[in-house]
Structure formats: C-alpha cells, structure tokens
Amino acid sequence: MKKFRVLLLSVILSVLMALRAFASTEIGLNLDWRYAANSRINTGKAVLYTTDASHKKGITIAVNAGHGTKGGESVQTLCHPDGSKKLSGGTTAAGSVTSFAVSSGMTFSDGTPEHVVTRQLAHAFMKQLLAEGYDVLMLRDGEDVQLDNVARTVIANNRANCHIALHWDSTSQNKGAFYMSTPDGLKGMEPVASIWKKHENLGESLLYGLRKSGVKIYSSGSMPMDLTQTAYSTIPSVDIELGDRISDHSDACIQTLAKALTDGVNKYYGFS
Numbered sequence: 488m489k490k491f492r493v494l495l496l497s498v499i500l501s502v503l504m505a506l507r508a509f510a511s512t513e514i515g516l517n518l519d520w521r522y523a524a525n526s527r528i529n530t531g532k533a534v535l536y537t538t539d540a541s542h543k544k545g546i547t548i549a550v551n552a553g554h555g556t557k558g559g560e561s562v563q564t565l566c567h568p569d570g571s572k573k574l575s576g577g578t579t580a581a582g583s584v585t586s587f588a589v590s591s592g593m594t595f596s597d598g599t600p601e602h603v604v605t606r607q608l609a610h611a612f613m614k615q616l617l618a619e620g621y622d623v624l625m626l627r628d629g630e631d632v633q634l635d636n637v638a639r640t641v642i643a644n645n646r647a648n649c650h651i652a653l654h655w656d657s658t659s660q661n662k663g664a665f666y667m668s669t670p671d672g673l674k675g676m677e678p679v680a681s682i683w684k685k686h687e688n689l690g691e692s693l694l695y696g697l698r699k700s701g702v703k704i705y706s707s708g709s710m711p712m713d714l715t716q717t718a719y720s721t722i723p724s725v726d727i728e729l730g731d732r733i734s735d736h737s738d739a740c741i742q743t744l745a746k747a748l749t750d751g752v753n754k755y756y757g758f759s
C-alpha cells in the first residue's frame with residue numbers, strides 16, 4: 488500500500504512538472520496599443536510559454552512562424568504606420584501603400600507549404616529557447632491563427648524583448664539563409680529610426696549562430712527589404728529566411744536550424 492502511495496505521488500508530481508514546463512498564457516491584441524488600430528485581422532491569440540529552467544533569463548523571445556492566417560490575402564493593411572509608400576518590392580510591389588494583411592507563403596518543390604515548415608521550426612526553436620531559460624511568445628502557435636502581420640508585430644512590441652520571424656524564400660536556387668535588413672529609405676522613419684541598428688545586430692547574431700552550425704549563408708547574409716514587420720517594430724526584430732523552395736527541410740535540418748538560431752539569440756544577449 489505504501490509503495491502504491493509513493494508511486495501515485497510520483498505520478499502526480501511528474502504530471503504537475505510536465506504541466507509546469509508547458510505553462511502558457513494566451514495574449515490577444517490590445518487595441519489601445521500603438522499601431523494596433525492599423526491591424527485588420529486580430530481575433531486570434533498569441534501564446535506565451537514560460538520557461539521552467541532553473542536558470543531563468545528574464546527575457547521573452549517572440550517567435551513568429553511566418554504565414555498561416557486563413558483569409559490573410561483577402562484583407563490589406565498599411566505597409567507603413569504613417570501610410571507612406573513601400574520602398575522595395577517583394578510580395579507587394581514598391582510604391583504600394585497597402586499590402587496583404589498576411590501573405591500565403593510559397594510551396595516547397597516537394598509540395599510542402601511554407602507555413603507548415605515555419606511552424607515546425609518555430610516549435611523546435613521554442614523548445615530550445617525554453618530549455619535555455621528564455622520565455623517564448625509564440626505569435627502563431629496553431630496552424631491557423633487569425634493575427635495579421637501588424638497584430639503579430641504590435642503584440643511582440645508590447646509583450647516581448649525581441650521578435651524573430653521564420654521564413655523560406657520563394658526562389659529555387661538553394662541559396663542559403665539570410666536576414667532581411669532595413670532599407671536605407673526607412674532609416675529616417677519612426678519607429679524604424681530609433682531601433683533599426685538593433686534589428687541589424689540581432690540579424691548578425693542569428694547569422695553567427697547559423698554559420699557556427701555550418702548552415703549555408705546566402706551572399707553577405709542580408710538583403711534590404713521593406714517589410715510590415717520592420718516598419719512597425721519598436722523592439723529588435725528580424726525576418727530570417729532559412730533557405731528557399733529547394734532547401735532541405737527534413738526533421739534533422741529543422742533541429743540544426745533551431746539550435747543555430749538559439750545560439751544566435753544567446754550571442755545577441757551576451758550569453759555565449
């Protein structure tokens with residue numbers, strides 16, 4: 488009987504530990520937050536996971552699994568908070584004032600949609616960050632989360648210390664990883680003017696982690712791009728492209744990328 492009680496107690500304890508490790512809180516968009524009024528899709532919730540590591544860092548990383556909002560291309564949002572024109576092309580042409588609230592993303596050459604892979608990497612990255620003592624704000628935890636790029640960015644601005652969006656590019660060259668840097672023309676516009684140097688530092692730190700893990704890097708490792716995320720971010724914020732349509736996205740590769748990005752975050756915050 489005593490043995491049974493000990494066993495029962497240990498089962499209860501391990502269940503409690505497991506629950507504690509995955510302690511999470513839903514966070515929606517507060518429409519009073521700066522720029523929140525520019526969002527059009529914001530009924531979904533981000534999920535904040537709290538680390539259970541003994542060495543807590545007191546830093547929250549917003550992880551943004553790119554794409555994955557049904558109907559995201561049927562609504563438009565302002566490219567820049569002040570309604571000025573977009574400087575560089577991409578999913579939306581230069582000169583546009585609005586762009587897709589959330590684009591659908593590309594499809595890998597093997598038929599896998601980009602949003603499936605960005606979410607796989609986001610979860611692998613989250614696990615490593617939690618183990619390292621970071622808290623993690625998952626901007627898209629589920630398959631379809633009704634938060635547009637403006638909403639995701641504004642939630643990150645208010646509830647995280649930095650924002651890392653995960654993407655693969657739409658080319659078919661296996662060109663390697665790079666981050667989207669701040670175009671010169673945006674560097675005078677707020678909030679970009681006050682924060683863009685930190686975006687670049689975060690991008691370079693992520694490249695450091697990727698290089699250390701032997702991940703192929705495209706050209707200099709960065710490409711200037713006028714993104715909604717960049718235009719609305721008031722915290723260090725980077726869109727990182729981990730490869731393109733023909734790049735490896737096997738489980739092993741995802742694990743390598745998650746580890747490399749975690750090394751990059753440690754580098755940025757001075758823990759390596």
Ligand SMILES: [Zn+2]
Pocket residue numbers: 553554592593601653654655656
């Ligand atoms: Zn993408």
